[in-house]
Amino acid sequence: MFGIGFTELVVIFVVALLVLGPKRLPEVAKTLGKFYREIKSTVDEVKSAVVEDTTKALPKEEDIIPKDLTEEKKDEWEKEFEKEIKKEEYRPKREKISFKNKSKEEKLNDAGNKES
Template sequence: MFGIGFSELILIFVVALLVLGPKRLPEVAKTLGRFYREIRSTVDEVKEVVVEEPKPKHQHHQYIPPQINEEIELEEEKKEEMKEKLKGEKITFKKNQENEINESGNKES
């Protein structure tokens, strides 16, 4: 514990007993114990956070030429257009399915 041997611990206890007296020593010991527990729990919480959250790796910012940026933007636009087109086709497909179900239901009647 803190690199303190048993003999040094006894010496600290005797000095504390002489300075504080037998009446205040238990109160001070309780207070120090509570303080130590609070510090220890805070240190444990910080350790958990540090262990759980990995350190970010060094990110190197690379230069991207403007031509490449333009190509990336065009590809993103094409991607969005395809999403919209597929969304419209999905709606049309669902409507066609509903119509087929309604027609087959009408034929069975």
């Protein structure tokens, strides 16, 4: 529960008991429970509204695929669709790196080029 262990809960309860006293502690706990319930219901309402709006905004499959497709047109359409998907996939080109030991002459040439 919120990453709080049992000992932390006991410490919080003891501090609350000392600060609020035994008479006010049940009232405050009841108020906090109501507040938590209201917050949770509000969050659930917002989540459901977002999901509902998102599903309404998505186009339906019937709207995407034309109804008068013949098999040839359907094959062409699927090929075009696959081409578009492949275009969107980005794969960076890898550079070949070699870890060969350079000779002393190459090291001196590289050092001389850097100083210039």
